[in-house]
């Protein structure tokens with residue numbers, strides 16, 4: 001999107017919401033309109049959904065909705081396999097849902113309406129019990145629909161990390177950081193140019209012979225960006241010492257865009273994708289995260305100075321997507337260096353052999369876009385129709401499936417399947433094995449194949465993690481026979 005767009009939409013942010021969202025504490029806390037039985041004793045964790053302000057910098061103070069008074073919400077640390085209780089208190093005027101992204105939970109706890117999880121009523125509360133797992137970097141976020149309301153769903157500040165400790169963490173690092181990449185002040189735009197998406201130069205295996213050239217509908221852009229709750233240059237820098245090893249958990253918590261980030265002057269050693277250790281860690285100059293994805297990187301602090309960790313796209317970085325990394329005793333102004341432009345390739349993290357388990361059945365999915373035209377919304381199709389899909393995707397328990405996603409649209413989509421773990425098997429014709437994920441970016445006019453075992457009975461939602469795409473048809477429900 002252009003700088004002109006950013007400026008002309010400058011005022012669209014949170015002003016109206018500040019009034020609409022005035023907190024009404026009190027009655028909702030004692031009563032139990034959300035159902036779920038009266039809580040007994042104090043829960044292990046409490047998440048309070050309520051209006052919050054986010055001070056990106058002195059000139060950008062936003063009003064949104066968050067958890068426990070902040071956005072992002074607190075980093076929740078849980079132990080793998082140790083059952084916990086979570087009280088969710090909804091101090092807003094709209095029903096809410098909390099989804100535990102990347103965890104293997106039953107549908108009634110997973111937090112989506114489509115799978116039958118209960119809504120947390122306005123000013124209601126509900127207690128959930130969950131057994132955290134698998135170990136690694138997971139996250140929690142609202143799963144409410146937003147449709148044309150940019151003050152709802154994942155456009156709000158309802159997101160946070162949950163880190164599941166597996167007990168086997170060797171801890172070969174001196175600092176551990178949780179950094180969520182985020183965009184703010186969303187607005188509708190007819191001119192999305194996808195500078196941020198670097199899958200354009202792929203082999204275009206799925207490009208249709210004739211393209212639908214009808215004019216596109218509205219997409220969503222954003223005015224401002226942050227890492228956690230601060231824009232680049234505001235707030236404290238990350239302070240490091242020469243010789244330290246820093247483990248950084250990155251999360252793309254955007255509802256809107258895939259992003260590439262780098263730390264100027266440093267290599268990022270990718271240790272885990274979506275919280276799952278990769279077979280072949282790689283040292284890279286930058287990493288790419290689809291909306292919803294996580295990347296864990298280990299950084300050797302071996303280049304004293306003051307550097308910027310931030311988005312590789314200049315306009316986005318200069319509108320806030322970054323944080324300063326400052327070595328002890330260094331005081332110069334923060335420095336950025338563009339990393340070499342290399343296409344992101346999941347397969348380099350694989351084991352180099354083929355997947356140990358041969359899939360027994362193949363499911364094909366074709367993604368298409370029906371352009372909406374000026375001022376309207378695009379419609380997204382999975383196998384020729386928008387959600388709902390009644391009986392298209394029926395799984396048999398215990399069967400190993402290969403899901404082949406054919407992206408016949410001019411956009412890269414971060415696809416997510418709830419309650420299951422994927423093993424990547426092919427990206428744009430390149431085979432791989434051993435890379436476990438819950439979200440995968442299917443390239444622009446490209447293809448991705450993933451294998452999974454149907455070992456989680458109950459409904460499972462599959463969707464694009466870009467909120468607007470999900471809301472306008474880009475989802476499907478998997479059911480067990």
Ligand SMILES: [Cu+2]
Nearest residue numbers: 413464466469
């Ligand atoms: Cu999408």
